[in-house]
Amino acid sequence: MIPLATVVEDTSSGSSIKSGKSGKSHKNSEVHNNGSSGSKFGGLFKSNSYRSGSISSNTSVGVASTTHQRSMSFVTEEDHYGEHQEPVNLDPYHQCLQWLQQTCRPAFVKELLQLSSVPVPITVDNAKHPDMIGSTQKIQVATWKQCQVQVVTIDKWGNPQDVLQEIQALHKLRKCRQIIQLYGYLPSSSSTSNQIPALLLQQPSHGSLRQFLDHHFDSIQWPERYKLALDMAQGLRFLTSQGVPCTMHSGNILIDAEGIAILTGFGIPTGLITSAPCQMTAQPTSSSLLVYMAPEKLKGSTSYSSDWQVYSLGILLWELSSGRIPFDEIIARAESGPRLAKNLEQLSSAIIRGLREETIAGTPEIYEQLFKMCWEGEPESRPPLEVVEETLQMLVVVEPMDMLMLPGEDLGMSITSIVSDSIDSDAISTHLRSNSIRSDSPNPSHVRSFSRPQTLHQAVSVSNPDMTEWYILSGHDINGYAIVPTYSNECEITPIQACLGHFLPNSLPILKELLDQDADITLPARRSHQNCLHILLDRYIPFKNDHGSAHLFAALDMLLAAGAQVNARDMQGYTPLHLLMRNPKISSEDVVEVLNKLTAKGVDTSLQAPREGNVLSLAAKYLHFEAIRAILNNDILASEPESIDRAIESCLTMTGRVTDKFVNLRTKTKEFLKLWTGKAGAPRREKVALKILTDAGLLDMTGLRIKSMKGKMMTAPSGVLQTQLDCANLYYDAHIKKKRELILNNMGGVQGFIR
Structure with a gap:
């Protein structure tokens, strides 16, 4: 403890x-x-x-x-x-x-x-x-x-x-x-x-x-700062939703x-x-609390507004990036002088007119844009708390972080301080000059004024359901292509692909709306040729909440019901199932659930991934034990000797932290794969072959072929892959047919079997 x-x-x-x-x-x-x-x-x-x-x-x-x-x-x-x-x-x-x-x-x-x-x-x-x-x-x-x-x-x-x-x-x-x-x-x-x-x-x-x-x-890194910022935004949003006002400063957190x-x-x-x-x-001094107040509050406004909190949050985000209170040198000098009230009044007046702190060198661009939006002088230019929280959420969970950008136009609104010619004004000017050394650029910083999403793609990318519905009703192209930096700086994607590119629980209503409006899920992303299933399973990052991965499964069910192609290949040759196995952030339990849903829609687990073998080999490489069991129990091709050998090789080449749990799982996976080789694997392969042929309606209750099917070409019925059916037929003729006939004769024919 x-x-x-x-x-x-x-x-x-x-x-x-x-x-x-x-x-x-x-x-x-x-x-x-x-x-x-x-x-x-x-x-x-x-x-x-x-x-x-x-x-x-x-x-x-x-x-x-x-x-x-x-x-x-x-x-x-x-x-x-x-x-x-x-x-x-x-x-x-x-x-x-x-x-x-x-x-x-x-x-x-x-x-x-x-x-x-x-x-x-x-x-x-x-x-x-x-x-x-x-x-x-x-x-x-x-x-x-x-x-x-x-x-x-x-x-x-x-x-x-x-x-x-x-x-x-x-x-x-x-x-x-x-x-x-x-x-x-x-x-x-x-x-x-x-x-x-x-x-x-x-x-x-x-x-x-x-x-x-x-x-x-000096010890905390940007991921930790993002997490602290997200905590503040989530707590503030919860208080606002309950109608509870909050005084935000670094002493109250x-x-x-x-x-x-x-x-x-x-x-x-x-x-x-x-x-x-x-x-x-330790608390900030009472004099320093004015730097957290929104300009309209400094002007004397008494009617509470949640926009005040957004402004204070923006100041706190800057404080996380710098480690100090804004304008600390000015305030310290004012507190040590004889005219404290007048000096603070001048600082307050300068803040109202647009004075803000300089950006600290090394601050990520999206984070800088965010706190500058939050501390805008006009309340209507500040982003809603929902946008602030979702942006910080992306910073916490999405990698690489430097690929992220916020939607919005650079209005080129420079901040200028308008102060009188006095000693206090000189102090403010000196403060700005001294801090400009720490900024990324010697030029005055620019504020990117927040504006509502300007396109359907932008509304979808920030998970704004109201603006999404508005742009759909306004006639925006629901299947149009655009570059969305939150997904990629190269690929052009459709709005529904932008939704799946950084899928969160609150993205589910937007996905449903797009599908209800007949968004075309068969369109591939330009350059990558990934379809909706590729993007969802490749870029999905678990979001921990009380419902677990329910939103992932709900999205998958929607896409499959809409006819998403489960065996499509992208530009590199990967199918959605390949990308599922390669995504290290999805748990093994969720991998099995997704695999079962795709299998019910006819996914082909025998398709080869570039340089990595089939799906069984990928599952072995990433130690998805239950997925391996599910594949072998349904895929006769996966249990071919060369497939098993490749899977064992992939399992042995898997590297990770040498812990007891990792070593035991790798050993367990290897030993299970060996059970499907040689004489030990024959009964298992026979069981899978019989299951495939029975599901296809080709065997009677005795395990023999139906007479009407003898000598005819075996065509796979709906839901059964032709490759699996052909392999099961070959294995049946080579290893099962004579054995079944011999057992049936010894039992006195069909009547004896029934008795």
């Missing part, structure tokens, strides 16, 4: 904004509850949250002082609750407690492990009374059922009139992994007379995004032990519960 890492902001510094190079560790900032320190970044996250081996660092976490470590030592239950010398009046919280008892999961003090007390400065944000600001309070943290929690006692819940609204919102939002979780409550906190109830609130162990970037920015970004600080402004985990983390 990973110990809780708590970071408490040093109030004496006056600012958490770091000027200069980001990614530096700060002393006295991170402490583990077990008293240890100096852990490595690569060991903080649990396995399987990021791509294997993608996060590693030799950066050590700062060591806390001895005095601070003593304050973090374990306390007993009596020590924990001994601070409440006076009984707490529970009457104002009666309705809240009643709701908790009826709705939430009860917990008990004995279930809490590593219970400890952490001194935290009281600030304007977490103070119940103004006269408490500047002092410290003790916050209780613990481990409950392997989850890091904060024990929020009832005396720290805040205004009773707001608490019920907060806890009900938390309970409503519990299904989203990217939202702070209310795990349960303690109905009786101790056996003493001064017992008080408490909430068990999630306490992400890596603190805020701000401190996470301060300590580990926490990072848990699995590297997932958790949103806090939403709901009512006066609520203390949702923001309680932020009290133990």
Whole structure:
């Protein structure tokens, strides 16, 4: 289990904004509850949250002082609750407690492990009374059922009139992994007379995004940044769908032990519960919060809009690319000067007029385009949250990433800062000049204004069902060809092929609409000559959700019902089944399911792939054991000696990580293939031949040919391949016919067989 890492902001510094190079560790900032320190970044996250081996660092976490470590030592239950010398009046919280008892999961003090007390400065944000600001309070943290929690006692819940609204919102939002979780409550906190109830609130162990970037920015790679950005977008979209406003900045986003970004600080402004985990983390200063505000909000607009959140998300995406807060140098200089309010007002005015940060060198183009769209000055020019989430989803799952591009036109809208001639204006100009060194180009950056998809291909490629339907109704060519960069910079594809090129669960309604509108699935992509089945099985990337691969199977059923050609070859000579076996991202279980569906439509498993043998050989190469079993049980040609030998050779040439699981699977596959050779394989081949001839209606109940079929040309009926039927007939004549006749004669003919 990973110990809780708590970071408490040093109030004496006056600012958490770091000027200069980001990614530096700060002393006295991170402490583990077990008293240890100096852990490595690569060991903080649990396995399987990021791509294997993608996060590693030799950066050590700062060591806390001895005095601070003593304050973090374990306390007993009596020590924990001994601070409440006076009984707490529970009457104002009666309705809240009643709701908790009826709705939430009860917990008990004995279930809490590593219970400890952490001194935290009281600030304007977490103070119940103004006269408490500047002092410290003790916050209780613990481990409950392997989850890091904060024990929020009832005396720290805040205004009773707001608490019920907060806890009900938390309970409503519990299904989203990217939202702070209310795990349960303690109905009786101790056996003493001064017992008080408490909430068990999630306490992400890596603190805020701000401190996470301060300590580990140099260690995280772009795949991890994409994942954090996607978490923020998904959490924000979920909150928006529930009608819950959220204040987005790098202090309100926490990072848990699995590297997932958790949103806090939403709901009512006066609520203390949702923001309680932020009290133990490093936060941006109040002066720096203005950089996250949308221009219309800076102008004084009070009517809430989800476009504000898109703007804040764009700022956070840039912060992920740079590791620092926008305009940190300007803000730090303003905070150290005598005219803080005036300086911040000028910075705010410049942001309203178009001032934005420069792009950091090395930022991927599509990511840069995305955050520039999000921080557009005009709300209507910002993309919907759905587009932001889907773009980040593609960045997370689609490779190679540098082939991706967003639809949209470059409007050439340059950002210019309009400021007065003053010392503060010079500071802004100096900031821009200094940051231009880090940009990809010395010229001012350009913003690509977001616009709705301009063509049917674009609407399909971003999975926008409304715009897809609109362009179809508007008369756009449903079978027209176009180059869609999200698929390829060379091949021209039709809209339905663009849909299948990066197929996600939300692409299913679009596919259905295109098929309902009689999209031609027989058209091949130009240059590659791939049909719809080729593209789906070649480029499909699993999308984990509650329904597994159901959307893949649904799409496959639609295409097969529409008459997709299962044995077509592309420019390189591969069939859809070849590409299925070659796709390493599709699980073996899903391979078998797809294989069965294609087999029912007459797929030919004997067709040879370029330089790799038939489908059996490909299945052996990629160790699809159950697929091998299914092929051999239905394909008499696959069990030919040369086919088995080629499959065994492919199996032995398969390389991978030398783990027990891999070695055992390769050995199991090889031994199973050997069972189909020599005398051991004869009964198995005989069974397959009889099955093929019986399914074709050529054998009677005794296993002999029907008399009316003797001497006639055997033509394969519908659903049976002629090559399989011919091979089964040859094998029957050579190895089965005489044996069957002899057995029947010994049993007294047909009547004896029936008896």
